[in-house]
Amino acid sequence: MSATRSSPKVSERVAAKAAEPTPPKKKRHDHDDDGPDFGTLVAAWLESHRSSLLDSLRRLGKQPIGSFFTCLVMAIALSLPMGLSLLLSNVERLGGSWQRAAQISLYLKLDASPAEGAKLRDDIKAIAGVADAEYVSSDDALKEFQQQSGLGEALKELPQNPLPGVVVVTPNEVDKPALEALRTRLAEMPKVQQAQLDLVWVERLAAILKLGDRFVFGLTVLLVLALLLVIGNTIRLHIENRRVEIEVIKLVGGTDSYVRRPFLYMGALYGLGAGLLSWGVLAYGLNWLNGAVVELAGLYGSDFALAGVPAADGLSLLLGAVLLGYIGAWIAVARHLRELAPR
Amino acid sequence: MIRFEQVGKRYPNGHVGLHELSFRVRRGEFLFVTGHSGAGKSTLLRLLLAMERPTTGKLLLAGQDLGQISNAQIPFLRRQIGVVFQNHQLLFDRTVFNNVALPLQILGLSKTEITKRVDSALERVALSDKAELYPGDLSTGQQQRVGIARAIVHRPALLLADEPTGNLDPRLAAEIMGVFEDINRLGTSVLIASHDLALIARMRHRMLTLQRGRLIGDGEAGV
Secondary structure, three states: OOOHHHOOOHHHHHHHHHHOOOOOOOOOOHHHOOOOOHHHHHHHHHHHHHHHHHHHHHHHHHOHHHHHHHHHHHHHHHHHHHHHHHHHHHHHHHHHHHHOOOOEEEEEOOOOOHHHHHHHHHHHHOOOOEEEEEEEOHHHHHHHHHHHHOOHHHHHOOOOOOOOOEEEEEEOOOOHHHHHHHHHHHHOOOOEEEEEEOOHHHHHHHHHHHHHHHHHHHHHHHHHHHHHHHHHHHHHHHHHHOHHHHHHHHHOOOOHHHHHHHHHHHHHHHHHHHHHHHHHHHHHHHHHHHHHHHHHHHHOOOOOOOOOOOHHHHHHHHHHHHHHHHHHHHHHHHHHHHHHOOO | OEEEEEEEEEOOOOOEEEEEEEEEEOOOOEEEEEOOOOOOHHHHHHHHOOOOOOOEEEEEEOOEEOOOOOHHHHHHHHOOEEEEOOOOOOOOOOOHHHHHHHHHHHHOOOHHHHHHHHHHHHHHOOOHHHOOOOHHHOOHHHHHHHHHHHHHOOOOOEEEEEOOOOOOOHHHHHHHHHHHHHHHHOOOEEEEEOOOHHHHHHHOOEEEEEEOOEEEEEEEOOO
16 A cells, blocks of 8 residues: 555556456446445434534634624624513512512501401401501501691691501512402401502503513514524625535535535534623623612612523523524525535 | 437527437446537536436436436435546645545445545545645646546446546646546446547547537547
């Protein structure tokens, strides 16, 4: 072998071959009966995937800055809806803690004595679904009203206290139907004139969150489309750069899937890079915001803090990004494969 | 091996590439297709490679009707054919070894088998010592021989060559033709499109002559 590797002239080699005993001319070609077996085909298929993956990594590594910026653009497109979604989750969490403070006010009949009011409070505390109950007598209510309204002197002129005693009930449940059921039950208790459940602000917050969810959904759809365009355009450029190679591959018997494979890996790798970057940006961004949020919450006597990026959300982000990269590449290659016919 | 039956090719712009061409090529035969530029040589090769389909007539290659073949079958048809181009069509970012190995990688052969066959093909074109070089490091003649090695490495039943000596000096051209004859001796049918009549005449093989898409001659070169 080493002797032949010293490159004899073709004519010399052909002459030497002619001097050898002439083998009988083959009737059939070797390729007719030497097809690879199943195991070899599987091994070759795996090897083909491995080499496509490595080739794609090598090509991305050859243009580190370009690859990084493509990933960054994709990461920004991913981070916007994901970041908004995480912020909404935090607001929902905050809203949930506020909802626990939703209260039912029980206005007692005017003839209810303070002792009856206190007993009622104790009875209510024993009810399942009630976290706490507080009795405010009619005298305490009047004093409070005098202080807060600034009408203290005028109220002193009243012949009798017009305010009823109140039991303020803090429920465990934040679910609106459960609160309604509790309110109905409390309204039927003795000495209760009226039971009032004020959920308007809770409903407003829920409506705002619902609007936010829709906004995030719309933004996600738009940015996913933008992401597909970015990855599609990037893959199209890679296809253009490898046009000759693709034409040669097709001419020597490469199937569409063989041609497509490295580009799909490339799309998935762009997605993976973008997903990792996006995860990092979100984790850093939420941590950065958290300082200010904790300070603000502290001013309202709350220990609320922003939650970071949960691992499950981060992994979903990664998986979604890889899938988007793969799908974007698939669409781009499918669109251009027809134009890649050898010329 | 190849059967043209009244094969015609008309392009959408009205240009007629081939007029009712009829001829046969036996398995293991060596023939030239010659004619002036625009005679239809390239169209003929493109039809055989299923890069285009005939608009009339019937074209059979190893029993397959190329007018009826599905797009999904085309890659598998091409695996039975080796192609050599005038401009080599080599991949300059891959080594000589990897250029030659490409058809075998597509076929899904094992690494060991690929190495064995590539070594054998490179030896056949006398480039064993250039396997790790890149095409850019080689001379034009050597690049053409790499193209030939790639075309024969998967042991095709048919070898097509489009003006394979077009860019080579007469000595190199003769060498390349020697390689083609050597391959043909092993049983591969060889069809070469060329307008180098002097070279063709020296080789004394069957020659088809085309003129404006029509077959005007079919006989032994130089006779």
